[in-house]
Amino acid sequence: MVDYKQILRLRAEGVSQRGIADALGCSRNTVAAVFTAADSAGVGFGQVADLGADEVRTLLLPEPAKPDSDRAAPDFEYVHRELGRPSVTLLVLWNEYVAKCRATGEVPYQYSFFNEQYRRWVKSTGASMRIQRSPGESVEVDWAGDPMVFADPLTGELRQAWVFVAALSYSAYSYVEALPDMTLGSWIDAHVHAFEHFGGVGRLLVPDNLRTGVSRSDRYEPALNPAYARLAEHYGTAVIPARVKRPRDKAVVEGSVRFVAGQVAAVLRNRQFVGLAELNEAIFDEVAAINARPFQKREDSRLMVFERDEKPLLIPLPPVRFELADLRKAKAGPNYHVQVDRNFYSVPARLIGQSLDVRLTSATVEVFDGLERVASHPRFTGVFGRYSTLPAHMPEQHRSRLVDWTPERFEQWASTIGPHTVAAIRAILASRKIVEQSYWSCLGVMSLAKKPGGIARLEDTCSRALAATPAPSYTLIKKLWAGWTPAAPPPAPSLGDAGFVRGADYYGSRA
Template structure:
């Protein structure tokens, strides 16, 4: 039968305890014999009140409802009827067994303003390049609050880190959640791991800038049900509604997407009160982490050495640093789309507007020059 010795022993022990012989079970089905000899261990003890776990599971889907609250209500009902309730720990254990046996997803508590789930939608949307007129694929970025399911969707020309950094979503929300939950994709997570994923350094700097913590979803786990549902919603509704329209450029496509997402956010929930828009602005937005005064910019970090002419070379252009620095000293350079910043350890020693599209240009701050050079400049 492919049974272990311990299973065979348990069956004989159960049969002896029940006083059941082979003749009494020979004509029964497997499930009937199992129920007769080996009752479900999750079945309630006879002197305890059986909780309605289907009701418990349904109620956990409502805002701010927890297992502790439902256990307290269960205990109160038992007191009214004179029944004996389960202890809280056993109540939790029984619910987990019930969820596993029925295939129901365990309800994960969600708090207002706590977490934002982010992901890419699977199917691209097409738009025409405004210069060539050729069709181009745009990739849908989705950010959604776990509590309200209030969503932000935007199309990008690629799925690189520059598109992934979530800045536009935070600005649309008017703040950041305390947790940011991405998938274990290479864009935001350099090394996927079930327990200790390694974040992309730039993505980690984004979190520090906005005062949020990045907690990648576990591999093959249901940590991002809202964003994954929003991905399906984008593919199923936004893409379908806009399927026959033709767009020129990303801006026109995104304008149509924003309007459609606003409509969906304002649509009432099917299984709870209000709508994502109402729940977000009423319960979540007041709790968000305020946005910093300066927008986060994706930066490229490099090393450079101070030359004899007190300049560092970055992308074939030269930027000045204080001449008091030792020639050949290794410096850190932070490059954004608009600026070039130079650091000596933790101290920023120079900041320049970045040259774009040109080479062999010098950006020189007079205060960086030696005294003799400054006096010659004045003369």
């Protein structure tokens, strides 16, 4: 409890409000409130030098007057202490207070006035208000303050990793992960990983007012980042940002941030990690040990309280995890494909020349014409120049051309060229989940046989493509075809230094 007398003494010595707060371990708001009360009462340290600390407190912030002298005054210090225990509420303590009053013949306060008097007591003493938490109610999230370090596995360069913390408010069960940056994508991914680790989601999601989560801070109607709002909607939770400069609104995660900085980072400070995965593996082990460690001031551990009381009450996870989508515009080309990251995805041929909306996730490419989804494809990653074509998107004349083609017919045609062409065609046919999507690539290879150089040039080109990769694409074969040069003829056999030998028959004929 803050010593008001010491605040007045330090003030008389000319110490600033910030200096007093740091010296006494209290908030600047408390120091400012004491200054205001002292100025209103016209009290300085000289008038209270001989008084005790409790007397100074009563002089500056007297207890509120009792409405009726016959009412029994509750022991609010006991009430405040008991509220720190699991599942204890003001209603439980008021019922105990009423039962005690009836046993002694005293008249108790009404419940509403009991709550009001407790809040006044909290304000007058500078105590922290106990925020009641219910199992499964909320998940508090934040970034830890100081980054950790790992070595790039390719270059050996040291890189920073930013630490994300999520903690369930009731059990304080925590999830911690290091990420390469503090961008929106990392923020969203960390939430998804935390929810999957918990096996569910709290009814409320309590972040700080950081830009990746909250676009505009406001006490009453904060504006959420659209992607963050979609995340909350996907998991059936509601985002309630903490008030600006009110860390007690998310006291559990603030405490978790401290133990991450003080325990996890400290324990791992002398270890060197190669790659982010190795760093996170060590973090997960340390946090698992902290979650299993018994509480110091309450029974059980974070893990036990979570498994027993909180996990059964979490909102179940949806069947599909949330993915952050990238929204773009793309125009359907004359070949009824849209280009996305140097790869091509088909749309209905009727949309040729139109500007369409493209929604990208890590695994899919979805194309929209207004509100109608007209195409959905698996997304190519790490490759370029690939085509994903659905037969239903083709014009009728193109679709009819492919009806008579089968993988066996393509292989039969390739066998007339040579074994390397057969191997290339088989690789192209196997490169698509839907084999029909590879037919146009095979037809492209077939068309090369009709160009100058013909069969021999195509077989040699396929041989070179297979030497470069076991799974060549039409794009690679076409590129090698364009740069093809015929092999130089072998040199004529040399007779060395032997010269011309006429032989015995030559000389015998002249005999």
